[in-house]
Amino acid sequence: MLGLDVCEFGGQFLELLWLTVCYRGIMADKEGTAPVHEEEDETDLNYQAPAQKTLQEIQELDKDDESLNKYKQTLLGTGPVVLDPSIPNVQVTRLTLMCVQAPGPITMDLTGDLEALKKQNFTMKEGVDYRVKIHFKVNREIVSGLKYVHLTYRKGLRDQLSLALVLDMNLDQLSLALVLDTNLDQLSLALVLDTNLDQLSLALVLDTNLDQLSLALVLDTNLDQLSLALVLDTNLDQLSLALVLDTNLDQLSLALVLDTNLDQLSLALVLDTNLDQLSLALVLDTNLDQLSLALVLDMNLDQLSLALVLDTNLLAEFSSSLYLTPDPVSQGFEQAVNPSLLDKAVYMVGSYGPRVEEHEFITPVEEAPKGLIVRGIYHIKSYFTDDDKTDHLSWEWNLQIKKDWDSTESCISRLGVLSLFSASCRHGRPYALSHVAFNDRHLSTSSKIKVDLDNSNGIAVMKFDNPPVNSMSLDFLTEFSINLEKLELDKSCRGVILTSAQPRIFSAGLDIMDMYGTSPEHCGAFWKAVQDMWLKLYGYSKITIAAINGASPAGGCLMALCCDYRIMADDPRYSIGLNETQLGIVAPFWFKDTLLNTVGHRTTELSLQMGIMYHAHEALKIGLVDQLVPEGKVLSTAVETLGTWLAVPGHAREISKSMMRKPTVDKLLANKEADIKNFVSFITKDSIQKSLGMYLAALKKKKA
């Protein structure tokens, strides 16, 4: 692709590696506020950064080497894209929590009011896998050693709540000791009651942590002797216990009710003895957001009454000073000031050059914490920094771990939308996607596309089901891109097969009705959805195979061309090709590039000018498809083929794919807006609308 032989390429690759090492030393932008201080966990190896070079200096290196220059362009961009020095070199624009199971996108806009973010809670279901994606722009100079740092605090958490109450009375002796100790990991309650009005003793020990609940109750009375001991141990998936004890040797009553499930622990203890009257009632209720304890004691041997009510909101914001300080990054802050720092994560983002489009960085998969105790609000401080500790952006936000997601609607409206799909939302189109359940085998029942992921082999089959001809409308394209994105994030999915649920038609291409007689705004939104579909599919990291089981004109052909491998039904009725000129329209440059990259220059020239639709055998001959099989075997062959592709080491295949396709993808990325404008002005022209109208009429006439 680069016109290099293997040795030459190897040599240049080494050279680039060397350059990359040099770039690490390149001075990062000095703008921004106070430098971010982080505790340096790494051992200082006395590393001396190489002499710093500017972007221009690097671009000057070996500038006569055309191949190297092309490669440098891909790596570093073409040069400064924003000259205005008042605009920061690095601009962090948004953070997305990517989670396959989420009912909607979870995105925070970092270009707006960061103060408002501090008050917002982003909800995540406990136990789900997620990744963090950060979009950022580099405007002028290469920035090296970018890092994303993520400090997580338990919001408003008290490390410990302890209460000890000891009561001692010697009007014929009553002693009570109550010890309550709770922190996030543990709740312990010990209650000892002792009265020697002819002897009554009660000991209650309750101990619960995430995995285990233990309860021991010992009751002893020797008013003609009654003893009770109860020990209970459960692993917290639901426990209920009720104990009622009644002895009428001068009357003793005891009722104990204990109820606990994952969300709630309730304990009620009522004790009643009328040997000159003793009453005790203890109510304990904790659901981890809240701990309530009420103890009422009543004695009338010369009268003693005690009532204790304790109510504490374990997760409330006690005081902002507990976790917010004027200088959150000052030395030792995490340990000294904030005892509830739970986690510090540092992600190496890398070195980036300026370019028009945003860069994106995605963290490895993490698992959200799970369980009764960990549910609640976490306060997160995020820093986007670099080797020089320049503070490109720091912001704070809250993540609320809940037993379940918030409803889809609130999730989407509260948190904003994922950029990829923003066009359809901006234009007021709701997602056509129903809730996607990624569990087990069955994946989604969205209205126009059926997705079936087989967890045994990691192969997902996406079946287009948009009758009559699987035309790609705005809704279809949006749904397609969402499904594709979800599968890309789903680590159990290893490859995707595209095929049709409609007989004889793979896809009739773009929906002409979205381009004919619609407003310029609609055309713009539609074209953006076409671009996003192409960008996602052509640049897809996982393996894609088109199982072409029917006719595949224009956009249908484009979709198949985006895949890594094409298997077509061996049937003379089916044809495939970019036939745009037959409609009086022109395939844009990225359609052209996709075909060109597959079948070569001359065939593309013929194909595009003439708008040729190739029958299956011709398509195989020119390399437009890779294999023909009987129609009944198209899908099974695709599954088999995907299996052989999966045998190739994934990272090597992925890098190779990216190496082949990235320049083509980058070309559209750099011209997205202009391409939309161009399309809108072209498609809304009277002459083009007339051509489309005639084409539609011809389709209907053919049918008649």
Ligand SMILES: CC/C=C\C/C=C\C/C=C\CC/C=C/CC(=O)SCCNC(=O)CCNC(=O)[C@H](O)C(C)(C)COP(=O)(O)OP(=O)(O)OC[C@H]1O[C@@H](n2cnc3c(N)ncnc32)[C@H](O)[C@@H]1OP(=O)(O)O
């Ligand atoms: C200077 C300029 C430089 C650059 C330009 C800038 C930008 C680029 C500008 C424009 C580029 C736009 C790119 C467009 C790409 C496309 O994909 S355009 C769509 C092309 N598609 C076709 O040509 C396919 C047409 N359809 C067929 O050939 C047949 O329908 C097909 C073989 C698929 C199936 O045949 P059959 O089973 O016999 O079904 P019918 O023909 O009877 O069709 C059933 C109904 O479906 C309607 N229909 C068919 N295709 C489409 C479609 N693509 N969109 C909307 N509707 C479609 C058809 O009219 C029938 O409707 P009816 O039942 O009669 O109401």
